[in-house]
Amino acid sequence: MKSYQIKFAQKLPISSSDAWDFFSSPANLAKITPNEMAFIVTSGDSDGKMYPGMIITYKVSPLFGIHLNWMTEITQVEHEKYFIDEQRFGPFKFWHHQHHFKAIEGGVEMTDILTYALPMGILGRMAHEVMVKNKIKEIFTFREKKVIELFGVYTGQ
Template identity: 60%
Template sequence: MSKVYSIKTIQKIPISLDTAWDFFSSPDNLKKITPDNLGFEIISKHHGDKMYAGQIIEYTVRPVLGIPLYWMTEITQVDDKKFFIDEQRYGPYSLWHHQHHFKAIEGGVEMMDIVHYKLPLWFIGDIGNAILVKHQLKNIFDFRYKKVEELFGVMEH
């Protein structure tokens, strides 16, 4: 049986909680903070403008050799301006659970992402994580961190 892996990132950004929530809870903004080389495209026709529990969002991504993969996530929980959770319903992982937390702090917002994921194919998935997936996810979150700084600025210490 393959393992469940997790990633946690925390970023402080100098914007209001309302601005952070409006940007990050809009599915249409996800492409802006995703590396171009992943070929990320939202393909759902009825995913809506505002996030809500039960919302289905469909994408294609091209994580390896430009080969398109279909990915469907469901927004399973939303607590306005506090957190939302997306879970894969169909796609490359056997488990994908992504928590997005937001908290107002002095001078801005603290944003925390926690992802739990599991790959299919038992030990082969574990090997795939060690060789490719773990590094690719780290690169995606590193890219997002830098892109968020470009879009909203750097929090003064």
Template identity: 45%
Template sequence: MHFLEREILLNQPVENIWKFMATPANLNELTPPELNFQIVSELPEKMYNGLIIEYRISIPLFGNWRWLTEIKHIREGVYFVDEQRIGPYRLWYHEHHIEAVDQKQTRMTDRVSYKLPFGLLGQMVHQFWVKNMLETIFTYRAQRLTELFG
């Protein structure tokens, strides 16, 4: 099992950050263009517990993938989880925590627990490639959030 945690401080009230994060279509804004990320399923304006979202994603060296996630464990304005149902990982459990620092600032924390398939081969691929790829994706995500919300 592998873990990734990222935290960012944004100069917006928690309500603005939550509204953005609770809108499934905004995931496009936070994904690097080189992944050719496409949302396939129809999306509601606001996420809800049990929402299934289908994506297509292109992973360099590994081709195109169908990725199906379920939105779970929503606590309005505080956190939600997206959990992979079908996709490139053996397990993907992504917690999104949002908390007010004060009336004008919000701390957003991403915690991802994930596991790759293919045993020892998967471990080697993680060490030499996946770990860095995820760091790059979450760095891009933080940059985009900073551009959007300061």
């Protein structure tokens, strides 16, 4: 199985607790996801506090307008430090997404480490090169811009 990893970091001019409250809430995921992905959280407890074992379900249309069901489990949580979600059902063969938060001068640094693999062997590897890696980068670029709209530009050290 060929796996891929992307690391993305962004500094925000908000407190660790404000960052945690926003990013650990499944209800806010659609706000930072491109509209064309038609992202909808379908699980009932999406407004609740995150906890290990929490299952979150979604409907998403990542490519070509094809609607998919996706299920992730929150496997680890350390309040205001990090949480990890892993796919249980969905478009990837493997999905492990770490979300880290670190207090810094004038705000918080948020770091995502995404490790994933695609199904279908060589066809999945070709799809990754042709479109999937670019789509994932596009999603993180959109999120970076949206987060700046929501919270402002980090101007600290």
